[in-house]
Amino acid sequence: MLKKFLLSAIFLVWTHEAIATVEGEKAEAFMTEIGNKVITLLTNHSISPQEKAAQFQDVLETKFNVRAIGKFVLGRYWKQASKEEKEKFLALFKVSTVSCYATRFSEYTSEKFEVVGSRTEKDGGVTVLTRIVRPNGQSILIDWKIFEKKGEMRIYDVILEGISMSITQRSEYASVIQQGGGKIQALITALEKKSGRQSR
């Protein structure tokens, strides 16, 4: 019995590893492609800033699963939220994520983007490890959590120097909701205020 169990366990681990490497390579190629796309976009001075922002937004929306991230980031409050609140929140979350990353990436111009490797996680996702090398030689480590769904790869989390953007944002949003008396509306109001502040 034990022998059988051990054998099947070894088999499972082995097949898991075998699948992992293939998926890892695929995910690494996916990240390299996105990286190159973003860098050409950022260093391309022939298009207008508006056009740049629009293209950048397109990359974010097609390559990130903003809806799944938004859902995760709302955490324990997702189940409490009404359908209306959910939609409202997701729309605002998308706007805030796009504007946040647009400003963040616009500062990284002369940096080099390198894919270092990948790691298959036990939940079926792949974490691609990348590095942004700054002109002075210092590097920033960024990990990207990628899942494949219906034959399409998408980014589900960004982990900057070991800090998961989704987890920190979930913690922040939970704090905002708690301060607002446990109402999701408090977060929606705050996000509306923020997007109004940034668009002005």
Add this chain to the structure above:
Amino acid sequence: MISLLKLNIWTLLSFTRLSSPRRRGSREINHTIIPNLFRDLFDKKMLSDPGSRPGLKVQHDNGYLDPRLREDDNCGINVKCSLLVRASIAFLIFLSLTLSPSYAQQDAWSYADNEQHPGKEEKLGIDEWIEVMNPPPSAEDNDPFESFNRLVFSFNEFLDMVLIEPLSRMYHDLVPEFARERVGYALRNLSEPVVFANNLLQGDLEGARVTLGRFVVNSTLGLAGLFDASTDCGLPYKKEDFGLTLASWGIDAGPYLVLPVLGPSNPRDAWGKAGDYALDPINWWAYHRKKEVYSYTRTGVQIIDAKTENLELMNDLRNNAIDFYATLRAWYYERRKDLMLEKEERVALDTPRPDDDDDDE
């Protein structure tokens, strides 16, 4: 491990010679310690020999002392024992009282909620089940002193605004990037002995080897640490501090704390800061030569250097955050958690996942 730390506190207390041998044996800490300590200070034996305590006023030659006067003398002597000692004792007791993580578990809510991820259950492996069963505590559930912390946080933000950030900006604008980088590397090189000590305390011989190699290479080839020659030789820098050492010994972090000036911390990392200061040979040297001013200058430069390095990141975070306090709290929590892990231990399981409801329309 908590009891170990409490023992530690007692050792420290006995160093300050404030606790009597009778009390030192007891390992229990409660609110009555401060009054007891002071009562012990003024027991009959001490009072009967006024010469031994020059600051003490004894009104009657026959040894009689007005009880109210005794109270007054308490104050007089306490000033002599210095406010610093009193404050540090109070702080230590505060830390030990708050070190118990039990309250954190009271309201532990699991983020690893299966209902959020329908259609994914069959993919759960053993390790993931372990994680689902023991959800990592989240930063916002580990902050029982939030209102106090927010107060200190706004003080720090104010200090930052009026003093530290202007200094950083000046440093950034006046000193060319090349020079600033040299300063940063030199400071880091000076901190390697502490990293080495922590490597050893953690039993990490491989890490100690790398750190020693770094220190030797950078101090020589790197021209007294001005250049980081060792990263190119395959000896990359890995931060270690005494807070991480305490963590490796199994000591709980305790609740989130915002320290004045120093910022985000917790009791364990606050101890760690003190430990790092004590472990640093440069501080010993400065202490014995009565040249503490070097230690202070170095700390000051370190603060400005770190601040300048992170100026953009911090402003970016501040601008994008709705609740900057909560963001920094979560960042600190995640960062410390990550520093505790070795490279091969890293996993990213607590992340968004695909489910049936995440397709864009």
